[in-house]
């Protein structure tokens with residue numbers, strides 16, 4: 001090796017070493033930044049969305065149930081249990097929606113270093129009586145679809161905010177400012193619902209899955225569902241016949257369906273009603289807000305729901 005070659009090899013070694021050191025410190029830095037962030041696990045979309053809105057840059061949010069997946073019968077995988085085990089704050093709905101969280105996850109993880117937030121706890125829940133043919137008894141259930149009402153969703157999000165400032169008080173000002181912005185959005189939405197639906201001429205809506213009880217309760221209308229609150233029932237012909245009679249009696253020719261759920265029952269209702277009347281029956285969207293969809297997030301879906309409810313309720 002001549003002198004020139006030696007210099008070249010030495011320089012090459014230095015460059016390689018320098019880049020190894022640089023890469024190592026860069027990835028350490030990245031790791032440190034991730035470690036610094038508060039780890040939140042939320043069972044499903046609306047709660048993950050609220051947590052991200054409040055937590056911003058200071059948190060990582062993992063959502064267990066994928067966007068726009070049926071929530072009532074979902075089951076966690078082993079990887080989900082591991083993710084929950086590593087979290088600082090765990091957020092679930094409660095009111096029997098994500099009962100698997102309590103049954104299959106909470107019972108086996110070490111929760112001593114975590115804050116666990118049951119966001120529907122303490123809310124005024126609506127009771128629903130459902131008949132279960134296989135159990136030969138009536139079971140009292142609570143309607144779990146609390147997040148669909150902006151009034152209740154605000155209270156659920158507030159519990160998430162309280163958990164964040166408790167677990168990570170260093171960033172209290174940051175979380176508080178973001179929570180205030182979010183709180184104002186809920187309040188504005190609730191006020192819009194109250195004022196814009198106050199002029200309604202109709203008071204019944206017909207839906208495929210009875211998920212809108214808390215909207216109906218707060219904004220004074222009534223929902224009739226093809227299937228009940230748990231979304232896993234098979235409707236009988238008499239259910240359709242009964243609903244069609246109510247729709248004819250109240251001259252309502254509109255059916256609401258969430259795009260995530262099967263559309264068949266809405267179509268059956270439309271066909272049955274059109275066969276019996278000379279009316280053209282419309283099918284409109286009413287989002288259950290289980291994920292970002294049609295290019296809109298939780299609040300965008302809320303606004304579209306209000307628009308569509310104004311059509312059906314003639315407000």
Ligand SMILES: [Zn+2]
Nearest residue numbers: 211229230231
């Ligand atoms: Zn549901």
